Amino acid sequence: MKKDHAYFMRLAMQLALKAKGNTSPNPMVGAVAVKNNRIVGKGYHAKAGLAHAEIVALDEAGESARGATLYVSLEPCAHFGKTAPCVDRIIKSGVNRVLVGMGDPNPLNNGKGTQILRQHGIRVEVGFLEKELRKMNEVFIKYITKRIPFITVKIAESLDGRIATRTGDSKWITSDKSRVYVHRIRKDYDAVMVGVNTVLRDNPKLDAWFSQKQPVKIIVDSRLSAPTDSHVFSRNSSAIIATLVSSPGQETENRKLLGQKARILEVKEKSGQINLKDMMKKLAQLGIANILVEGGGTLVGSLFDEELVDKVLFFISPKIIGGKEAIGAVMGKGIGRMDKAIKLKDVRLKRIGEDFLIEGYLK
Helix, strand or coil: CCCCHHHHHHHHHHHHHHHCCCCCCCCCCEEEEEECCEEEEEEECCCCCCCCHHHHHHHHHHHHHCCCEEEEEECCCCCCCCCCCHHHHHHHHCCCEEEEEECCCCCCCCCHHHHHHHHCCCEEEECCCHHHHHHHCHHHHHHHHHCCCEEEEEEEECCCCEEECCCCCCCCCCCHHHHHHHHHHHCCCCEEEEEHHHHHHHCCCCCCCCCCCCCEEEEECCCCCCCCCCHHHCCCCCEEEEEECCCCCCCCHHHHHHHCCCEEEEECEECCEECHHHHHHHHHHCCCCEEEECCCHHHHHHHHHCCCCCEEEEEECCCCCCCCCCEECCCCCCCCCHHHCCCCEEEEEEEECCEEEEEEECC
């Protein structure tokens, strides 16, 4: 049976997804070389610094690439990064046609790769499964065009919107199955972020149980009050403490001690607090492309106030905590009118054990 373009592009996308959580800050890319309706080579970009998908596929194809069609989920690069331009290798391979899933949003390459291939007589078509591919690489698109990380807020709350009781007790609001689910998705993020109050109250580890690759742990701590023996500093994964820029001569003892446990990232001030937009820019400069924010309510509310949130994961437990002094899931300034309420898009509802997960986008 003759297979169509969508079949081979979908295969390229499936190959790309094999590296989910491992390519950052690069995109996920898959490639398939086809000749006479038969696959002669396939590959995917496994990790930043390793060969790109096109190179892997063409290496596997060898001489069979001559006269073949190359399906690639993202426009081949035309610039030097950690690897040489893919377009050079494609031209040399003898491929006579390239079908591209979506153009490269990277300003360094956008349109240049396809232009060079066409200049060398290779037929190029762009735009196959583009909507699905853009969703797959939503993190890369935000990171490379806005130069700030893609932000997902994860909240575990009661039915009445509380993340802790009036005494600060929060273990455990959601079920074991929900907590296992969170550990599985943490490996897909470059970093997990919490405010210092969450460290003081819950002393979380913020690790990923099911992965050797551990996310960077980011603590937003304007006064450097995190205890040096906190669990976030106890494993072999890196930690960053985002704090306010210090004045000359303000090298406190706690700053010195915390500097031995984590990287101190100095951030501009805004109304006496950390300037969250400046913090995100500085984190992006460190190569952090996506962040899972896990609390607390003050940090989450401030991120919403600053319009920095891209996606939410609300785990809702069928429990009622009550009490006006109980801690709310989203604090911050909030809105003054209901017509200004944040509305989610592409909302999905999933049952996880006894809990419900509401997933949606803000942009």
